[in-house]
Amino acid sequence: MPPNPSGTVATDLDTFDDWLTVAEAAVDCSLKGLFRTSKTIRKWAHRSFEDNENAELAVRREDVENGFRWSIERASLDRKVEQELEF
DSSP: OOOOTTSOOOOOGGGSOSEEEHHHHHHHHHHTTOOOOHHHHHHHHHHHHHOGGGOSSOEEEEEETTEEEEEEEHHHHHHHHHHHHHO
16 A cells, blocks of 8 residues: 555544543544533543442543543443434
8 A cells, every 4th residue: 555645544443442531532522423522521521420320421530640630431432422412
């Protein structure tokens, strides 16, 4: 296959890790036709973390140097996007 002259590489998000950052989750939602901001996705993650019994997303809270960051499981995000699109 000849090199790509544009310098961009096509990627398949499904081949990446099963856990997404908030920014990656926002892009993933957009690619599926659901446009949500990172702020909204962080709210979803926080709500799911606080109310684990009724969680819409599978999330992890990871400590980092300046506080923490959310990681969101891709499969749970896929289900949430499907629900939001149906609504």
